[in-house]
Amino acid sequence: MMQFMLLFSRQGKLRLQKWYVPLSDKEKKKITRELVQTVLARKPKMCSFLEWRDLKIVYKRYASLYFCCAIEDQDNELITLEIIHRYVELLDKYFGSVCELDIIFNFEKAYFILDEFLLGGEAQETSKKNVLKAIEQADLLQEVRPALTGKAVIIIII
């Protein structure tokens, strides 16, 4: 089971955090600080997995953003790497060439998409179509509001 997922920028700014195990705010901050530091210190060609405490860390960098997951000992590293990729694909499809700013300005959407894809640290729905359909349906229920201005940077190349 995935224990948590963190999204942070190259500058070490946390963009999204999702915890699947109950931890105190203090502990969360400590873990975040430690992992951000560890992962940012690694070189590009290094392997995407590392042992950390009694967990396995799986991370991947997409342009300016690092996606970092902690899984348990018996969990599968490669499939977790593809969980990250599928989440990126979902964000990309939803926002249309997603960039870091999309996640900053629409953080609540990023959380909603994640909840449709993963729940309780396990994959709930792996079909891209089905996840987006659920989000779209929800969007249809929304009242129309003035749009945001155009996007600044396009960062994700898939």
Add this chain to the structure above:
Amino acid sequence: MPAVSKGDGMRGLAVFISDIRNCKSKEAEIKRINKELANIRSKFKGDKALDGYSKKKYVCKLLFIFLLGHDIDFGHMEAVNLLSSNKYTEKQIGYLFISVLVNSNSELIRLINNAIKNDLSSRNPTFMCLALHCIANVGSREMAEAFASEIPRILVAGDTMDSVKQSAALCLLRLYKTSPDLVLMGEWTSRVVHLLNDQHMGVVTAAISLITCLSQKNPDEFKTCVSLAVSRLSRIVSSASTDLQDYTYYFVPAPWLSCKLLRLLQCYPPPEDGAVKGRLVECLETILNKAQEPPKSKKVQHSNAKNAILFEAISLIIHYDSEPNLLVRACNQLGQFLQHRETNLRYLALESMCTLASSEFSHEAVKTHIETVINALKTERDVSVRQRAADLLYAMCDRSNAKQIVAEMLSYLETADYSIREEMVLKVAILAEKYAVDYSWYVDTILNLIRIAGDYVSEEVWYRVIQIVINRDDVQGYAAKTVFEALQAPACHENMVKVGGYILGEFGNLIAGDPRSRYVPFCLMFTLLFFFSLVPCLLTCSQKLRPQSRRCCAAIARSATQMLNCSSELRVKEFHLQRFWSPFSQATVLEEMPPFPERESSILAKLKKKKGPGAVSVTELEDSKRESGELNGAGERGPDPSVMAASNASTPSPSADLLGIRSAVPVSAPASSGSLLVDVFSEAGPTASSGAVNDDGFLRFVCKNNGVLFENQLLQIGIKSEYRQNLGRMYLFYGNKTSVQFASFTTTVILDNCLQLNVQSKPVEPLVEGGAQIQQVLNIECLTDFSDAPLLNIKFRYGGALQNLTLKLPVTINKFFQPTEMASQDFFQRWKQLSQPQQEAQKIFKANHSMDTEVIKAKLLGLGMALLDNVDPNPENYVCAGVIQTKSQQVGCLLRLEPNAQAQMYRLTLRCSKDSVSKRLCELLAQQF
């Protein structure tokens, strides 16, 4: 699908986020946030009712502020209000806020649960999913109590929508994990198993995680899932890559579900039903075959997904450990990956092969890859991959290849990363011991280990080699010869000297025929000069070698003292030499060590501990340290013979045990009544055990020598000290209580106020690993009497922050007391001689502690003076006598303590030949009773 049309576009929120992003400094950001918080607070408190949109917007802003890392203490009620809105986005934001900022406010929990209940019964699948997500995200006990019986019903009801089933399955999983007692098994459980057959792949994907968890806890109840899982897996594996439509991921059919199915099967032994088993073996073979097929896509996602399934299949094959054919195929496949260009695959192959190495069927097959693995150890650029290679070499080692593997590991050690050296050292030591055919090879290996990585050779390792040499008489001669040769090197590691000194001390006589051995004391002497505690070691071995070299050795010590003229430290050494000259200690020292009882190697235990969960608390660490000391046997009879000599005279105090110091510290207490009583005191004295942290650490050590001086959340400092005449030695133990390394660790003794003392110490290692303890020895010389204590400044970096700490070192004038026994009339005669007014100091004070006779006696003994019986005509009173030894003079002191139990008061009188001493002792003691 452009985002702009989707966003409900809370304009105020976007503006606020932009503002925050434009803040140039942390201060500006905090200012902007405080402004916003004030604004939101006033909006929430205002009399004008807020519409749903505004409420949503403000709640969302609060959420953003919280996610930036700031505390939020209001807005919960508004969020709960949003839950009951019938506008979807408002409800959604409400749920998000609740999920992220759960509050155990019971009033609120009831309202939240109410809203959830309404949504669960709304029959609106979107609302139901939101409610289920919220339960799964929060997963608190209160929610389990409210919904643990409701959710199974939703999960198995015939008319539940697929998406709701998916959420319900994982929601139930979360509740089962947090409160298993509240999720009752029942009729629903058998129906859950059949979800494996559901035609909706998403439902199977979600439900299988729940089934796996339930099967682990109740395997019998769920065992029907095995055949269902096998047939589902078989259908996926044999499907064409397009059959599963959107569940195909980069040409791989349902990789997530396949992995989860293979995981579920690992909860059970191989299927008993022949047909099911045949089908499963077929699946596994197909998966292995597919790995050989050319990739259908060049994308890394394709190969990752495919290999994820392959690795999970290999895990299952290893779990069954019954199909030799599959095991060997798995091993060959992994062998290919060992040379793959993808670092990730090499890493996983090394990791997976480690488990294969332990199976009897595949152990030999794994061994064929030894050259590749050795190569990986030498050439991989990523330390985590090299670590895996070292692990694998360790796992594949057996009698046939031990020499090669140990040699490779040794040569790798010369360049290994510091982070893994200690573990490597342990592994080499274990392999060398486990597979030693001839023990001379073992001795050579350990000595090489010390030569290459002496700093990383822990006590457990070098104690162990001594233990083995003592227990095996066929290797003793060789060991003596080899360490003797090793000590000829121009520079030896401290650990080499320790092992050498110890082995020569025990078995030096075996090589006494060698003409060169006459020089042993010379070689050792100069190496030992700075390892003060080893001088007794040196003495024993010189005595074993040639009886007459004893004299020569003492002469060297004396001439070295004059030559180097480094006063106090050497004089302390010389003192030790003299102590060992006494006929009493000679007899003990020269006895041969009895063999050690054969028990489990303590180094193995250490490695196990290292491999365990990363965060080892300090107490655990110390527990295991103490344990290993007992296991080892070497712990108690540490290789330092002075311990042997002294063990009759002193008992380790309980406070020393707490610190896990063991006898690594030579307890040099000669059999004089004074120090014997000090030790008895530290066991009996109730104040000694009241080691709670308080800031008057200094005063707690006036009457005792050992204990915890300081403790906070990061650091623990323990003290063990011993004094003799005007000399003292203090062992400081700095324990890192965190799991993070301390960097730039430095300590400085400040003597500005205390020039009457001479304190010498070696600098400590600048790095203190998480959970580790380092030791520092202070050699103290008292030049003349003194009042102020030296200070100890400690600086280190924890995380990024510099920690700076200054403590008063508990060195007080009374530490240099020599007890003086005298009869009643002598006492009063001297008392009268010290009758000048300034020679006397007196204080009348209220009792701060229990006035129990035994407690008071223990404290007075701890003070260092002799407690004189039958001197004072009033038996209630206590009188003591002692001489303070300083380099320049001796100060005679007499003490009288008159308790008044009724008034709970004391009168303390001191008369000393020097008035400043009377004054200081009176000050110190008045705070002790």
